[in-house]
Amino acid sequence: MSVTSPFRRTTSLRRTRRWALAALAAFTLVAAPTAAAAPADTAAPDAGVLATSHKSPFSCGKTFYANNWSGGHNPNGSIDWQSYDGDAINGETVRATAAGTATFDDEGSTSYGKWVQIVHGDGTRTRYAHLATMVRAPGQTLSVSQGTVIGTVGSTGGSEAPHLHYEQRGSTGVVDTSPTVEGVTVSVGQKKAVTSTNACGGSTNPYTPTEVCGSGFSVIDQAALGTVGRTYLLYNSGTGANCVVTLKSTNLGTPSAVSAFLEPQGSSRTTDSGSYSYYAGPVKRSAPGTCVKWGGSVGSASYTSPFEHCD
Incomplete structure (x- = not known):
């Protein structure tokens, strides 16, 4: 996946009450x-x-x-x-x-x-x-x-x-x-x-996995990268597409090494890696009914899943 910028973001009750x-x-x-x-x-x-x-x-x-x-x-x-x-x-x-x-x-x-x-x-x-x-x-x-x-x-x-x-x-x-x-x-x-002041600045990444992957994607798995970040696997049930994004939790706003990858079983791996301010990805692959291996890294901390989420 080509990388063009260290700072990217996908733009993104109960019943309606009879209020006055x-x-x-x-x-x-x-x-x-x-x-x-x-x-x-x-x-x-x-x-x-x-x-x-x-x-x-x-x-x-x-x-x-x-x-x-x-x-x-x-x-x-x-x-x-x-x-x-x-x-x-x-x-x-x-x-x-x-x-x-x-x-x-x-x-x-x-x-x-x-x-x-x-x-x-x-x-x-x-x-x-x-x-x-x-x-x-x-x-x-x-x-x-x-x-x-x-x-x-x-x-x-x-x-x-x-x-x-x-x-x-x-x-x-x-x-x-x-x-x-x-x-x-x-x-x-x-x-x-x-x-809300929840997840505002400081040591909290201002972006969310769903914002990065876009409309229709929902988080189905995630893994901590020590204390420096977290990598997420998302899925779009409407299209059968998977998406992986890795969010930093340290050195926010400062470019540093981050990666995200996705590998449908039987296919090649797609990786996005570089020096980014907030996150790596989104890495998207269509793989309905196919097991996937996914993960990412922040600095020296990394995670690689087994082939899973096969439904």
């Missing part, structure tokens, strides 16, 4: 529709506020409305993240609001649909539901940092329109009815606009 949009300045909830049933451990009195500090579940600079519906939202105190018109949030990257161990699940057409629970260092938990895609298969776990991509917004399970259902829970599993994100507390009966 004219009252934006007050950010006061007008109506509380009935929500889909949630899995067990949602009852009981408040177990206390979470000790963990949480950022928004979206990428840096994104602003969405956190809606804590009163009456009929199950569980009470959970947040529905939506855009102003209830539509633009569809397909948005979902990130961990704090570090911990993520577990991935899929309840099919009921309740949460595709969802992730993250158990944080103090035993508290967050949940992210109705996802369109997840970066791991159901039943798998992943150690995540604050800002790690875990999936994309969708409308799976008991959902009528794209949105992100989000919960903060204490160590006993009880829902915090006044969750705080980005320092903004959203109590029952409120909706507030929240701007």
Whole structure:
């Protein structure tokens, strides 16, 4: 794959509510529709506020409305993240609001649909539901940092329109009815606009794998390159194309050695390597129903998969 620039980027809720949009300045909830049933451990009195500090579940600079519906939202105190018109949030990257161990699940057409629970260092938990895609298969776990991509917004399970259902829970599993994100507390009966500072600058790469690979691609696997980066495998189910991108997490903005490669079984390997500021790739190959070997490197840290993902 030819390389022309060290700095490249592919440009890129719950149901639409009957809000009273004219009252934006007050950010006061007008109506509380009935929500889909949630899995067990949602009852009981408040177990206390979470000790963990949480950022928004979206990428840096994104602003969405956190809606804590009163009456009929199950569980009470959970947040529905939506855009102003209830539509633009569809397909948005979902990130961990704090570090911990993520577990991935899929309840099919009921309740949460595709969802992730993250158990944080103090035993508290967050949940992210109705996802369109997840970066791991159901039943798998992943150690995540604050800002790690875990999936994309969708409308799976008991959902009528794209949105992100989000919960903060204490160590006993009880829902915090006044969750705080980005320092903004959203109590029952409120909706507030929240701007994300998650994955902003510093040691966090401002780009995501889906932004680099483009529309239609979803992360299906990833591997850490020590502390210096991470390489990702994405797939487009509509076209049968695979895509690999390697993101740096150190020396951001400064060109340094990065690579990404993809090799369908029985075919030659395609590699993109060079001195890049943020990432290598995208390396794309069409390989429907074919096993692939993939990986990448940042500096001396590298990863090479076996032939896998053969479906």
